[in-house]
Amino acid sequence: MAEVKGQVLVFVLAIAFIGCVVSYDRPPVRKNISILQPKQFSSTSPQQVHISAVGPDKMRISWITQSSAPSVVEYGTSAGAYTESATGTSSSYHYLVYKSGQIHHVVIGPLDPNTAYYYRCSSDSTRQFSLKTPPAHLPIKFTVVGDLGQTGWTNSTLQHIAQSNYDMLLLPGDLAYADFVQPLWDSFGRLVEPLASQRPWMVTQGNHEVEKIPIIHSTPFTAYNARWRMPFEESGSTSNLYYSFDVAGVHIIMLGSYTDFDPDSDQFKWLQGDLGNIDRGKTPWIVALIHAPWYNTNTDHQGEPESDLMKQHMEVLLYKARVDIVFAGHVHAYERFTRVYNGQADNCGPIHITIGDGGNREGLAKRYMDPIAGISVFREASFGHGQLEVVNATDAVWTWHRNDDDVSVVSDTVWLRSLSSNPACKS
Numbered sequence: 001m002a003e004v005k006g007q008v009l010v011f012v013l014a015i016a017f018i019g020c021v022v023s024y025d026r027p028p029v030r031k032n033i034s035i036l037q038p039k040q041f042s043s044t045s046p047q048q049v050h051i052s053a054v055g056p057d058k059m060r061i062s063w064i065t066q067s068s069a070p071s072v073v074e075y076g077t078s079a080g081a082y083t084e085s086a087t088g089t090s091s092s093y094h095y096l097v098y099k100s101g102q103i104h105h106v107v108i109g110p111l112d113p114n115t116a117y118y119y120r121c122s123s124d125s126t127r128q129f130s131l132k133t134p135p136a137h138l139p140i141k142f143t144v145v146g147d148l149g150q151t152g153w154t155n156s157t158l159q160h161i162a163q164s165n166y167d168m169l170l171l172p173g174d175l176a177y178a179d180f181v182q183p184l185w186d187s188f189g190r191l192v193e194p195l196a197s198q199r200p201w202m203v204t205q206g207n208h209e210v211e212k213i214p215i216i217h218s219t220p221f222t223a224y225n226a227r228w229r230m231p232f233e234e235s236g237s238t239s240n241l242y243y244s245f246d247v248a249g250v251h252i253i254m255l256g257s258y259t260d261f262d263p264d265s266d267q268f269k270w271l272q273g274d275l276g277n278i279d280r281g282k283t284p285w286i287v288a289l290i291h292a293p294w295y296n297t298n299t300d301h302q303g304e305p306e307s308d309l310m311k312q313h314m315e316v317l318l319y320k321a322r323v324d325i326v327f328a329g330h331v332h333a334y335e336r337f338t339r340v341y342n343g344q345a346d347n348c349g350p351i352h353i354t355i356g357d358g359g360n361r362e363g364l365a366k367r368y369m370d371p372i373a374g375i376s377v378f379r380e381a382s383f384g385h386g387q388l389e390v391v392n393a394t395d396a397v398w399t400w401h402r403n404d405d406d407v408s409v410v411s412d413t414v415w416l417r418s419l420s421s422n423p424a425c426k427s
Contacts, residue, residue, distance in 0.1 A: 030152030048189025050196035058109030146329025154359030173206025173291030
């Protein structure tokens with residue numbers, strides 16, 4: 001507890017030093033929750049286990065031990081029968097007075113699609129995990145949730161997600177809301193482990209992952225990059241902050257709102273190349289994730305360069321590539337736009353969906369601009385999560401599940417048709 005209090009003090013001093021926090025008039029929120037290390041764990045017990053997809057048939061298993069332990073994963077298709085093993089790497093990081101445990105990353109595979117595997121980490125016989133690989137072909141079901149945090153609302157959202165039979169989770173930034181307090185990263189890892197150890201969680205960063213303090217700690221994304229390693233090298237990216245991958249018949253693009261995105265940047269040039277390499281015969285759907293939304297009728301987060309300038313530079317690239325959907329977070333509410341490009345409804349543009357309502361500690365953003373822009377078709381300031389079921393090469397269904405009343409209620413549903421199947425949008 002003393003360590004956490006010390007980190008909180010560092011957080012307060014850092015905020016005072018940076019002067020970057022904007023105060024919003026938010027409604028009351030539920031209490032923060034903190035998941036401590038179970039007392040029965042030893043210093044080499046694997047914890048904070050989560051998995052991510054690597055290429056078409058591999059998974060990265062990531063976990064933390066408090067002291068040195070082997071970076072080994074043993075796995076197989078029967079519980080307790082580990083016929084395969086793989087070895088990876090481990091590292092740790094320092095952040096001011098905090099030192100992380102050993103962070104392990106091991107890639108296992110090749111794995112069969114749509115198959116359950118059982119595994120254990122660091123040869124620890126006391127903890128066994130299971131995962132299910134995504135399907136190789138459509139249909140596929142995604143859970144989408146942003147700005148998750150660690151509150152009572154987060155717990156409610158995770159409980160609802162657990163009840164859905166999804167194949168992969170997509171998170172458009174703002175994971176732990178640690179905000180310089182590094183033990184909160186550990187708490188978040190324990191909080192999401194029951195879900196994140198079973199299905200691949202594919203994430204990108206938000207503003208709460210930056211954690212940069214001028215002079216004192218000048219390297220941004222230290223904890224995020226160390227803990228949540230994504231398959232960026234496989235897509236030709238040079239940064240963990242932006243990458244892409246294929247799953248079933250969908251090409252997923254994870255973009256970085258808080259790294260350079262102008263036309264001279266590595267990210268911009270990488271995106272151009274990535275979009276140019278897409279084969280719509282193999283991946284008829286394209287989905288992109290950002291953190292700061294390009295379209296937003298909420299009064300919160302208006303006029304930010306991470307939204308406006310990134311849109312100015314990159315929107316045309318996504319439009320010409322006929323990206324189907326763009327998910328964003330940042331604004332703590334839900335909003336769905338029609339197909340849009342350059343501020344106008346456009347049948348060949350992507351649908352933009354803001355889903356920054358996972359359960360963050362800052363509360364909901366309840367004020368919207370009046371009148372409603374003609375391109376905004378549904379908006380509501382409630383906590384929840386979304387599900388995208390891509391049925392086949394032409395059809396998908398999107399549902400948003402509100403959980404303000406602790407019950408997962410479908411509040412918005414829309415059937416989508418892929419732009420690759422629309423003759424009018426052939427480029």
